[in-house]
Amino acid sequence: MYLTDYEQEMLDGKYGAACAMALKVLVAVGECFGAKRLLEVSRVHVASSNQEADVWFAEKLLKLGGRCLVAPTVNPGFNLSYLSQHLSISKEDAELMKRARRAYRELGAILTLSCTPYLEANVPRFGEILSYSETSVTVYVNSVIGARTNRESVQSSLCAAITGRVPEYGFLLDENRKGTVLVEVEADLKSDFDYQLLGSCTQKIGPGVPVFVGLPQNPSQEALINLGTQLNTTGSYAMFHIPGVTPEAPTLKEAFGGREPERVVTITDEDLQEIHRKISQPPGKIDFAMFGCPHLTFRQLQEVAQLVKGKKLAVEMWLLTSSLNKELARRTGILEVIEEAGGHIVEDTCIDQPCWSHLKGKVGVTDSPKCAYYASMRGMNFVIRDLATCVEAALKGEVS
Amino acid sequence: MKGETIVKCHRISEGKAAGEVLISQDDILFYLTDPESGRVLEKGHSLEGKSVAGKVLVFPAGKGSSSVQVDGLYQLMIRGNAPKAMIIERPDTILVTSAIIMEIPLVDQVDPLFYELIKDGDCVVVDADQEQITIIPKDRSPGQVD
Structure with a gap:
């Protein structure tokens, strides 16, 4: 060199x-x-x-x-x-x-x-x-x-x-940043959470740079975070493209750099349901709720606050986020709402740390398959659902 | 030596080691192994329940979050349960760096013949420095190598 x-x-x-x-x-x-x-x-x-x-x-x-x-x-x-x-x-x-x-x-x-x-x-x-x-x-x-x-x-x-x-x-x-795998998403992605499931389909997608087509227009920041995170929880992907959304893929043709895809893969609703069943515990009683893998955005904290406002949580709830977001939650009153419901907003903290030893052997609820995957090494089991369903479960103490 | 087969490979992390081969069909995240025994804990993994300790581990690639991959290998290493050498198909930065700082021989670009010949339990000598792998016939024990 x-x-x-x-x-x-x-x-x-x-x-x-x-x-x-x-x-x-x-x-x-x-x-x-x-x-x-x-x-x-x-x-x-x-x-x-x-x-x-x-x-x-x-x-x-x-x-x-x-x-x-x-x-x-x-x-x-x-x-x-x-x-x-x-x-x-x-x-x-x-x-x-x-x-x-x-x-x-x-x-x-x-x-x-x-x-x-x-x-x-x-x-x-x-x-x-x-x-x-x-x-x-x-x-x-x-x-x-x-x-x-x-x-x-x-x-x-x-x-x-x-x-x-x-x-x-x-x-x-x-030359290495071009797409190699065309992923035709026939599944109907209704929420940010569905991008977690899409990103979990790595066995079907296989190695390479996936180019996703068939997604809804204007996916949220959280949806894009979820997709990338999950691709790298069950697989190893430095990059993906979504034509018309990500900057190096103004069009499908440019996403592939003018070349033909090496593979074409189709992801259906059944694929998402199957992977969801595989990674989640069955519904039932839960002991805690854990969110923020990766760290929750401010918008996600807002969503949780709206759902718990004026109510009491049945189980402990941990919302992990950045120090900036915690400060913003304090300034905007979100922190007060969540703490009154019995929840915690914690900054500077990861789910995969020894501080959570008290949750060993317990069943939690989370919107993050990555959280469930890594925390399984610490003896925690998770029912995985979208954020709103998780919060409702934390209010009732069970996932129905 | 009679009956031995030597195949070429490419050095990533220097060193030489001999041992029994363990072949994984799936990518490996070392974090999902038990540091005390070296056994793979990941559910549904082709090596689930088998130990990587002291083996020459043959697998397609690493996977997973960088910090946990490195720590998984480190925890195995400090207990003497890391693989003796690793033979991979698709190197990634995380596995390459881990192997270098923990001084575990790591090679890739192995002659396709190697994959046709080997099976679990065979003994091989991985010489990363000479960029070659020697396959020892099964009737010789690993102790006789070196």
């Missing part, structure tokens, strides 16, 4: 051991994918997770004198100060969370602690070169914004933040 004099000096250790190690990883990734050179990145998002591997690598870079050249935004862990008032958090879990925060702060990260940086705090422009990690983030910035990132790992994006570089391959190059 071609390196500039400056990049070669980085690799040789002139700018410190952390920088050298970070560049070594990027060069190895680049050589594996046939990159000819490195590019400068202007934005980075690191899907830091507060998990041991993450803290291990961040502290390793810090010990080697690491400091981010491009300050990255970072993912949530859990909100220790809020949740320790309501839940029992073990000393070990609290300590690991503190270590993670400390390591990332010292590396120079912007502690946004949100998994939706593309909505606020780290919003790229069309064509911008990025290194973003996180399930829902990479696919959204590529597909919906038209910025360019590969599906980075926590570690590779942190290496990009340290060096300000990224290998030029994959989705940074025009």
Whole structure:
């Protein structure tokens, strides 16, 4: 791979051991994918997770004198100060969370602690070169914004933040951003939730860059977030196109770059119903409700508030969102409405964290198949429904 | 060695390892394995209930959220239950980076002949540095390799 004099000096250790190690990883990734050179990145998002591997690598870079050249935004862990008032958090879990925060702060990260940086705090422009990690983030910035990132790992994006570089391959190059699979959606998508189910049909869609046709006009921001998130929960997709909606697909022809699709796949209502049955627990009594994987938008918080206003929840309800949205909820009275009903709005927090140990073995309701998928490792089971049905279930204590 | 077959591959993460082959038809998310035993927990997965610990793991590709994929492999590694080497068809950044920082040999672009010859339980030597995989006939135990 071609390196500039400056990049070669980085690799040789002139700018410190952390920088050298970070560049070594990027060069190895680049050589594996046939990159000819490195590019400068202007934005980075690191899907830091507060998990041991993450803290291990961040502290390793810090010990080697690491400091981010491009300050990255970072993912949530859990909100220790809020949740320790309501839940029992073990000393070990609290300590690991503190270590993670400390390591990332010292590396120079912007502690946004949100998994939706593309909505606020780290919003790229069309064509911008990025290194973003996180399930829902990479696919959204590529597909919906038209910025360019590969599906980075926590570690590779942190290496990009340290060096300000990224290998030029994959989705940074025009030719790889074209559609390869035509997905004809015959199913009637009635709500944002139906996009979760569509995105879950990855076994049928198969690998490649899907181009979805037959969708309703003007899908909502939440629908697009849901589609991308689910594509990357059960599969691995850096990008999709929707002709007339996403910026690199003004037309079907341009979505495919003038080429023929490698495959044509049809998704029917039966496909959506089948995948829904497969991923959801059967209806019945529930113990809790969990939302915000990825973080709820302000509009979704509004929707929940309207549904619970003046009522009392039968089970505990956790609404995870960004610190900005929590502040906006406070200012607009939504927070008060939800808290009076008995619900919690929690910022800086992810569903996949040890703080939720009290929910082990319990049955929850969620609108997010991603939440259900990952929380299954923590012993939680979920009935999966659209947001409004979930909230009604939380008011009654069961899904009918 | 008589009876051995050597096939070419492409190095992603350096190193050399020998072990028993475990073949997955499905993409793998290491987070959905039990760190204490290496067993795959994911429901309906072609390896459900089988352990990846100490195996040369042959699978199409990685999948899932980046942080959990890396942590899944890390949790296996610190307990000595990670695969000894990995042979994949479609590399992704997450798996590549994980293999490099955790020093697990990883190769791709394997000669199609390899996939015709191997089955679960066969023993292979993955030499990422030399970019080759040696398939050892089944009547020799893995202990005799190296």
